Amino acid sequence: DTGVSQNPRHKITKRGQNVTFRCDPISEHNRLYWYRQTLGQGPEFLTYFQNEAQLEKSRLLSDRFSAERPKGSFSTLEIQRTEQGDSAMYLCASRPEGGANVLTFGAGSRLTVL
């Protein structure tokens, strides 16, 4: 499969726990994005990488959220001390350099915080 892969697909956790999501983009794509989507809303930008460099992070993003892309390939998104308001679908997308913002999305990782 040459698409964008996200794991786990579903995560249920208790409030206060830490969770980590992984995204494997299409191999030749050097741009990687994280979005969050809640019910009834469109995706909301969280952060994006060009290779291993995190170039932009949403001002709405709490300090409890951190993302990495250490070798410019896969990326992880960690949420520390989860809150019920963090329950959402976390989407990863990638595109090649010069891809004009035409994103290829993964299936998402759904987080439920109890």
Next chain:
Amino acid sequence: AQSVSQHNHHVILSEAASLELGCNYSYGGTVNLFWYVQYPGQHLQLLLKYFSGDPLVKGIKGFEAEFIKSKFSFNLRKPSVQWSDTAEYFCALREGPQLIWGAGTKLIIKP
């Protein structure tokens, strides 16, 4: 701040009916606009995009959209829908490296 509005949150149509989903944006400069679709249980995928040139753009599966600058609109159309078009449709506007998304329209096609 730039924004994208999709007026209809839910649309129900019968097969063979014509479709038009509204999308309005707020931004005064050069725009790049997109329609994405999410079929049940699947990931978001691109339907069509507008960057410049002909304001009538054609996408996959018989969809098209018209960019009307004076109305700040980018409405999605299809002359005859099929049951398989049941999905959620999102309009998006490029803002720098990211996309600003509308809230989506859930389309249900009755067989």
